[in-house]
Amino acid sequence: MSSEPLNLSVHSLPDPSQVNAAQLRSGRLRMLLVLAACAAPVIASYFTFYVIKPQGRAYGELIVPTVDLPAQLSLRDLAGQPVSVESLKGQWLLTLVQNADCNKVCEDLLFMQRQLREMMGKERDKVDKLLLIADDAPLRPELQQALTTGIPVTILRAPRAQLDAFLKAGAGQGLNDHLFIIDPMGRWMWRSPVQPDPSKVKGDLNRLLKANAGWDKPGR
Numbered sequence: 001m002s003s004e005p006l007n008l009s010v011h012s013l014p015d016p017s018q019v020n021a022a023q024l025r026s027g028r029l030r031m032l033l034v035l036a037a038c039a040a041p042v043i044a045s046y047f048t049f050y051v052i053k054p055q056g057r058a059y060g061e062l063i064v065p066t067v068d069l070p071a072q073l074s075l076r077d078l079a080g081q082p083v084s085v086e087s088l089k090g091q092w093l094l095t096l097v098q099n100a101d102c103n104k105v106c107e108d109l110l111f112m113q114r115q116l117r118e119m120m121g122k123e124r125d126k127v128d129k130l131l132l133i134a135d136d137a138p139l140r141p142e143l144q145q146a147l148t149t150g151i152p153v154t155i156l157r158a159p160r161a162q163l164d165a166f167l168k169a170g171a172g173q174g175l176n177d178h179l180f181i182i183d184p185m186g187r188w189m190w191r192s193p194v195q196p197d198p199s200k201v202k203g204d205l206n207r208l209l210k211a212n213a214g215w216d217k218p219g220r
Helices: 016-052 104-119 121-126 141-147 160-166 198-211
Strands: 061-068 092-098 127-133 154-157 180-182 187-191
Touching: 092 104, 092 198, 104 121, 104 127, 104 141, 104 198, 121 127, 121 198, 180 198, 187 198
Parallel strands: 092 127, 127 154
Antiparallel strands: 061 187, 092 180, 180 187
């Protein structure tokens, strides 16, 4: 048996605080990379539409910067029940602001709104029709029936003052004169001219949907 003493090597253990800090930094970096990957299509699509602007100028007026749906917007359905602002998100909204009496000009805009959605073809499932009533008067029964036949219009009431603070009319015009487009994230981003041309509105809407194809999905 050897008489040489037995030598033992002692290795230091890693500092737990240093290990946790390294893991935390790594986790944060991975999270930032995931967020960047998710945001990239949205950023790229808006850059393409607003900066590069393919296929020439827009027919309507682009709203830059976009305006978010106000969280405090007091929405009610025709039965007087409150409706959440969040419920409007998830679809492109072809939006009209009108009074309950709805004259001939109003009826023409509602017809155009209906036709526009149908003109979108296979993309129409991404688009909803929204009518915001700015007073408390009752809708005519025949108008209400027409608006709820087929693919119904979402009809909600909201105070005129709140709508005026959210959507803006063109110079010398009223909200009733325009068609507005609100994107699926709840941002007002486009306003039509007075007496809009449906085919030209369709062109702008097609460009919007194409620019956002990376993140916009059919169905709410």
